[in-house]
Amino acid sequence: MDKTLLILLGLLAAVGAAVFLLLPGPTAVPTTGGVPVVRTSAALPSVDGTIKPGEYSGKVDLVGVEVDWSTDKNALRIGLVSPGTGWVAIGLDPQVMMDKANIILGAVVNGAVVARDDVGTGLFTHGPDTSVGGQDNLLAAAGREADGKTTLEFAIPLNSGDSADRPLVVGQTYKIIVAYQATSDDFSERHSRRAAGEITLTAP
Ligand code: HEM
Ligand SMILES: [Ca+2]
Ligand SMILES: [Ca+2]
Numbered sequence: 001m002d003k004t005l006l007i008l009l010g011l012l013a014a015v016g017a018a019v020f021l022l023l024p025g026p027t028a029v030p031t032t033g034g035v036p037v038v039r040t041s042a043a044l045p046s047v048d049g050t051i052k053p054g055e056y057s058g059k060v061d062l063v064g065v066e067v068d069w070s071t072d073k074n075a076l077r078i079g080l081v082s083p084g085t086g087w088v089a090i091g092l093d094p095q096v097m098m099d100k101a102n103i104i105l106g107a108v109v110n111g112a113v114v115a116r117d118d119v120g121t122g123l124f125t126h127g128p129d130t131s132v133g134g135q136d137n138l139l140a141a142a143g144r145e146a147d148g149k150t151t152l153e154f155a156i157p158l159n160s161g162d163s164a165d166r167p168l169v170v171g172q173t174y175k176i177i178v179a180y181q182a183t184s185d186d187f188s189e190r191h192s193r194r195a196a197g198e199i200t201l202t203a204p
Contacts, residue, residue, distance in 0.1 A: 047153045049144035051079040062178045062195040072204045080152045086181030097123040106152035107185035113143035119164040134164025173200040
């Protein structure tokens with residue numbers, strides 16, 4: 001083989017190895033949201049738009065909205081069932097009223113789920129994390145509308161590392177707010193009913 005070619009090949013291999021070593025390793029949770037890519041196992045709730053009995057470890061009812069939740073090492077999975085056909089939302093760890101809550105909203109529009117990672121931007125306002133320099137950290141979302149009810153299931157990182165979110169710690173109890181719209185899928189439409197409660201994140 002030609003000597004220059006050998007040197008070139010050697011160089012290529014060295015550069016390849018260097019790039020490989022410099023690449024960041026796989027992170028536990030992706031920091032950009034979007035399409036469902038979630039590690040699932042039989043023991044974990046699957047984000048498929050249907051909540052089966054016993055699928056989640058915790059459950060509470062707030063103004064007619066069923067809230068189910070489970071944690072694993074890195075993620076919080078939530079299932080919501082609202083008595084309406086509009087949007088449904090949960091806000092985690094608000095400071096005052098809606099402010100600073102990590103709000104996830106979802107709606108089923110023409111059979112497809114639309115979900116967004118928001119933040120409480122004031123006492124009665126919220127907006128996408130991306131509008132305040134944060135990221136949409138939804139790992140997965142699925143939904144279903146049937147018999148006048150809306151089911152939303154989603155997963156988020158316990159610690160997104162996002163400036164718009166605060167880390168969630170297993171073992172802690174957090175205040176939550178829940179709201180739904182009876183008929184409108186428009187996230188800027190105010191709730192029909194809303195309530196506050198709390199959840200304790202038990203170990204997986
Ligand atoms: C554009 C959407 C929204 C608007 C315009 C809005 C507006 C308001 C307003 C005007 C109030 C005070 C009056 C009332 O008690 O009804 C309120 C309270 C409240 N909202 Fe919203 N809201 C929106 C979305 C949400 C979402 C997505 C959630 C939950 C995830 C939520 C949770 C609450 C709660 C829990 C309260 C009561 C706070 C308290 O009294 O401590 N809201 N909202
Ligand atoms: Ca958020
Ligand atoms: Ca976020």
